[in-house]
Amino acid sequence: MSAKKASAADPARSLALLWGSHSKPGRSGLTVRSIVLAAIELANEEGLDAVSMRHVAERLEVGTMSLYTHVPGKGELVDLMIDTAYGELYDDVDAPSRQPGGWRGALEFVAARNWDLYRRNPWMLQIVDVRSTLGPNASLKYEAELRPLEGTGLSDVEMDSVLALVLSHVESTARAKANQARIQEESGMTDAEWWVSNAPILDKIMDAGRFPLASRVGQAAGEAYQSIADPAHALAFGLERILDGIAGLVEGRGRNRP
Amino acid sequence: MSAKKASAADPARSLALLWGSHSKPGRSGLTVRSIVLAAIELANEEGLDAVSMRHVAERLEVGTMSLYTHVPGKGELVDLMIDTAYGELYDDVDAPSRQPGGWRGALEFVAARNWDLYRRNPWMLQIVDVRSTLGPNASLKYEAELRPLEGTGLSDVEMDSVLALVLSHVESTARAKANQARIQEESGMTDAEWWVSNAPILDKIMDAGRFPLASRVGQAAGEAYQSIADPAHALAFGLERILDGIAGLVEGRGRNRP
């Protein structure tokens, strides 16, 4: 439901862990790496809720408190999980810029890869306090995603803004999709089923007199999506609008440097 | 850090509560309304983490379990908090469409109002499982925000998509801002201070050889924002691009119906 207290992860400690070599297996085979991998597996199999220090330790057949020898706390563990997940994104740092279709094709590729990442690791969207800790894979991601924007005439700050805009759009729609899936799983009801079972209540309540447009548009969208919303459609629709908007900016800059 | 279990709020029960009249004060003065208001006050003063059933009850000088007479559980309470917060948005259902500047001016107004809402109620961005439960204020919000889009030539589904795109952009940037503020508060360090204190570590780590663009652009953005990111700038920049993109769509539809 909400964020937990935890002890909020010391950023400097996280940085050291992220970039450290930590290759000494200890006498029970426990490693930072093995802990992080176990946590990610757990998150993907049973959701982020299941990732408690106790469960992670159980999966590794180790006492709960042993984890604290390798990881300062849960906050830092989550930081490590995130950077590890980013490692799935690109085979090499030029993957996006190799894409056809210029900067637009590259950004579409970037959006698709990030969307897939979230689809494969929905737990990433359940994290409330996302300290953007710059791990090695996050850095590579940033470099890889910026490269296709160089040479478009955009300033450095504009390149950053453009990328952030695309990424935040993907994250939003992915979060919507993950929420939808989670709710459906919890309630055991399809979105369409829910709609049918709650339509009578809604009809009585939201009379078309007070909210004519909301009724009409809501119904149109509901019929089109067979649901209250279609995140995949929102991703495509929004990305197109955003890229169109960016194209305007790029053309403007292009004219300044003919 | 992550989502909690809770019992996931029965949607039908939430709907009934949201639209119900619940005006019977009971013998200790406890009402659904008073509970929700206390919870919101608590969330704004001490953050969403502080909103536990025990704390809410304490603030109302009531036994913890008494809350459950009026509210089925914490999930439903959060639903009620959200719809109540939406009540702050518009004085009446035509506030956005009264705005000058056509649909574009109206959407800018909508974005600004939602941004302000999140700035005043940052706890709304800490909620992980946002079941979009259609309360009365949420419905009015939807109606009000759709109205300026009618007559632009967009289809009903397109109107919904356009609105969702703008709202999700505002939510993303507001979340970034709230996260930034929360981290700063927890660490007691300005973003700029953090940057200074961690720059030496980062320099050693992220050598400009491997990530030349990331280094250059990151530094440029850091200098421009005096921080790792500037959500207010991201809001304005992104909104402009998005509205430009929507303008293209609207013009296209306009030509179809001359």
Add this chain to the structure above:
DNA sequence: ATACCGTACCGTACAGCGTACGGCTCGGTT
């Protein structure tokens, strides 16, 4: 006036969480 009863209220208890603290037990060095 009396008896009754539904509902509001709430004390206790349970399972789960992150983690502080202190002790045990090894592997490697002297």
Add this chain to the structure above:
DNA sequence: AACCGAGCCGTACGCTGTACGGTACGGTAT
């Protein structure tokens, strides 16, 4: 052979949401 630091972990504390069962009161029927 003695030592010691580091890895490991059992216990305990304070926090969470809420199931359950009991109490006490306001309003109604007799």
